[in-house]
Amino acid sequence: MKPKQSDFFTKPQHRRQQITFAMSSDEDFSLVIPPPSEETLESIKASINKHKKKHEQLIQEQEELVACRNDQQDMAEQFRQRSIKLNQKRKEDQRSREEQMENDKAKIKLGQQEESDLMEQILRVEELLEQEKARNLHLKQQNDVFSAVPERKVAFTGLTGKEGDGQEFDMETNIVYPMEGGTAFITFEEEVVASNILKMQKHEVKVGAGCRITVEARQVHLLLPRLVEIDSEVSSQHILISSLPKMEIEPLLNKLEIHFSKTKHGGGEVEKCEMLPDSWTVALTFVKNDIAKGLIETEHHDVKLQEKMHRVRVTAFLNGKITNLVTKMTACPRTLLLTGIPTIMDRETLQDELEIHFQKSCHGGGEVVAFLYNPLGQHTSAVFGGPPKNTDKETE
Known part of the structure; x- marks a missing residue:
């Protein structure tokens, strides 16, 4: 409680005795003493005590204000220290977030690189898979061809031996x-x-x-x-015709060419027709590539030879290609x-x-x-x- 201005400056009022001097013309005077004041010494003491109490009360209030001020200063210092700590923690959190963001960016970049590597691996695997499919298809075609090779009677007149004794193939120089x-x-x-x-x-x-x-x-x-490695593949233009009757070669070739050149028999325009005398098999070449496959799938065909229908067998023709030569x-x-x-x-x-x-x-x-x-x-x-x-x- 703030003391009033008047309280600080209030002092006991002492009335002065007024002395009146009456002077006459012949310079005679008389001393006039006013009547005594109503305030007594007791009232003055009481007033002094009262003001002492107010002073003590003011001192106590001043001490309380000083203590309150000190408390406020302590609290302000605490808040300042807390603000500093919070600011430091905020900066540390910001650095941590920035580091985390950098780590996340590095992880994202690494993940993108791994994804790119995986995509490349997938493409390579798919390419290898396609190659394997093509190889399997090629092997299947070869297997189909080998299983459909024209039959020819042979007689074994050689000698038997252990595996690996003989050469893989014989080639005349x-x-x-x-x-x-x-x-x-x-x-x-x-x-x-x-x-x-x-x-x-x-x-x-x-x-x-x-x-x-x-x-x-x-x-x-x-x-x-x-070293010579030869890869064989099924020709899309050639066919082999076997199971042929014994007759003159020229009429046989003419009959076969006429038969397989007709579209109603599944054939087409013939480019070449020749006899393979060692196996009595005819190799027939078409102009287009899409004819031989259908004839091979049918396999058996009835052809008019020697004034009667004769069943011949059509199989695939293999082309050889050198893939490795040392x-x-x-x-x-x-x-x-x-x-x-x-x-x-x-x-x-x-x-x-x-x-x-x-x-x-x-x-x-x-x-x-x-x-x-x-x-x-x-x-x-x-x-x-x-x-x-x-x-x-x-x-x-």
């Missing part, structure tokens, strides 16, 4: 070797003879009367296949190349003279299987083929 002028190929019956001639390198050969020439023997290298350089063990041969006489005579020289054992030679000479200024090619039947010899 037919290598064309261009010859330079003034050279000759000579093939000996024995490898040791060719080896001896090669070691001697240069040979002096007597040709004609008193004429000698010097020739050089060199190794012959051929590029031969070491070659190697191979030295001919019995064939040598003779170089440096001059043109000093006719071809046949000079070839005979050279062959006679290298057949003689005194010159380190031996039995000659083949000899081919190419004079200077001429172009000749030697053909290297497989070994003859029932022999292991090379042929040119």
Whole structure:
């Protein structure tokens, strides 16, 4: 409670005694003393006590105000400290949220990358699946073809052996070797003879009367296949016709071409019709690609042959394609190349003279299987083929 302004400045009022001096004209005066005040000493003491109590009350109120002010200051300090802590916590929460947002962005980016990788894997798997489907379809077609191969009676006359003893396939070589002028190929019956001639390198050969020439023997290298992989596929234009009766080939081909060229028989325009004599099977080629499949699915067809209906069998035709070829350089063990041969006489005579020289054992030679000479200024090619039947010899 705020004290009133008048309370702070109220003091006991002491009435003054008024003394009246009456002066006469002859300067006589008299002292007039007013009557005594009504306030007594007791009333003044009471007033002083009253004001003391008010003063004490004011001091107490002042102390209470100071305590209240201190409480307010403490509370304000507490609020300030709490505000600082809240501000720090807000900043920490903001940093935490920012870090969380960065982590979430990194996770989202990682998830997007994983999703992209998974999509690539899915595409690769789908591509592999398509390839596997195509491969399965191809194998199914091959299986259908192999199960529908034209029947042919065969008789086994060979020998049995363990698995892996035989070759996977047999292929006859037919290598064309261009010859330079003034050279000759000579093939000996024995490898040791060719080896001896090669070691001697240069040979002096007597040709004609008193004429000698010097020739050089060199190794012959051929590029031969070491591994051949062939992939087969069903032709969309060809068919094989089997179960045919024995008759003249030309009329048979004409009848088959006429029959399978008609649309009512499921055929179409025929491009080529030829006989495979080893199996008595006809290979027929259509102009369009969409005809052979329907005829193969029907399989058996009735064709008028030799004035009567004959049931023939139509199966698929396989095309082969080389998918892998590995070659190697191979030295001919019995064939040598003779170089440096001059043109000093006719071809046949000079070839005979050279062959006679290298057949003689005194010159380190031996039995000659083949000899081919190419004079200077001429172009000749030697053909290297497989070994003859029932022999292991090379042929040119």
